[in-house]
Amino acid sequence: MDGTILVINCGSSSLKIALFDQQLNKLASGLAERLGKDDAFATLQGRQEPVRLPAGAGHKEALNALTSALQGCGLLDDVPAAIGHRVVHGGETFRKAALINDNVLAAIKDCADLAPLHNPVNLAGIEATTALFPGVPQAAVFDTAFHQTLPRKAYLYAVPLQLYRDWGVRRYGFHGTSHQFMVNESARILGKTQATTSIISAHLGNGCSITAIRDGISVDTSMGLTPLEGLVMGTRSGDVDPGLFDFLSVKGMASQEVHRLLNNDSGLLGLSGQTNDMRTLCELADHGHEPSQTAIDVFCFRLARYIGAMMASLTQLDALVFTGGIGENSSLVRRKTLAHLTLFGFTIDDELNDQHGSISDGQIEGADSQFRVLVIPTNEELVIAREALAAAGPGIAD
Ligand code: AMP
DSSP: OOSOEEEEEEOSSOEEEEEEOTTOOEEEEEEEESTTSTTOEEEETTOSSOBOOOTTOOHHHHHHHHHHHHHHTTSSOSSOSEEEEEESOOTTTOSSOEEOOHHHHHHHHHGGGTOTTTHHHHHHHHHHHHHHSTTOOEEEEETTGGGGGOOHHHHOOSSOHHHHHHHOOSOOOOOHHHHHHHHHHHHHHHTOOGGGOOEEEEEESSSEEEEEEETTEEEEESOOSSTTSSSOOSSOOOSOOTHHHHHHHHTTOOHHHHHHHHHHSOHHHHHHSSOSOHHHHHHHHHTTOHHHHHHHHHHHHHHHHHHHHHGGGOSOOSEEEEEHHHHHHOHHHHHHHHHTTGGGTOOBOHHHHHTTSOTTTOBOBOTTOSSOEEEOOOOHHHHHHHHHHHHHOTTTTO
């Protein structure tokens, strides 16, 4: 298989890979989890038997095993033509994907302050592929880059400006590849150019964020300095009163405990006391479990408030778009959320909503809706592959 593009997404204890051909058709994908633990394991999609990993395997061993398995299936030649890496934080340095070289690596390290849990593992992934495939062009594709077009009024917090100047304290935004894909797809579906397409993009997965995109560029977004701000998420609180930190510290909680509470124990999990999984919550609520119903209610109301807030950044709205595991699959969440927004003139077609969007274009709005409402499956890997192909430059298939 000539000229394949390998996409790598390293999490703290996981690694996802995907392989595309030059026409950006997905050929394969794989996953390694529990890296660093004795029961680390890896699988290739569509293959029953797991890929063998040594006990305690890290990112490098997992990558070795998964790429060997791809080579074993004849999908990957000796080396790929280009490699794309998801990198979480590009700070203000990166406004688009970058071809990796020593300067880019140093700049990604510099941003590690802003994403201490993510950038170092992303760098570990880059090191591993560099060792495995020396000389192959590699691109870093940043979660934050798409939001670098935010105007100053949208990215500054109302704290002393010195914090921004000295330490880069500002709103950065995340899920950029997904929001970018939403505007690409919306423009295609609506028959417009991207430069004239304005949407509100709601990415609702285990992490959730919403972005206002005006004339193809991001102008406001709900996540901030870190991915904790904004919507209710699986285990993250989203917005809370900043006074809560002080309140909890007076109650005796150390800052690490507060961090854990807000990042790992809150959101849908914290409210329901049961799970961060929306599908399970919907089932529990159906059986009368009140805390699960409350979690769903808070989730949808916060989302509706943010949809309203995003209107302030737009002068036209071509579509409200739902994506991510919840956005694509939960007709209940979409219906409950839009029920809060009748004042804006949103209506929903229950039949289309229940089938998660019309087959032709993902439509779920009612015939009398003021605005289009679409369900569009996200494809972050495809955006990373596309960016890697572009960054690696012409002629890589030769
Ligand atoms: P993601 O992080 O994009 O994979 O999304 C994960 C979230 O999507 C979890 O909360 C899942 O419960 C949720 N999800 C997936 N399928 C469904 C479904 N059919 N109904 C409700 N939530 C779903």
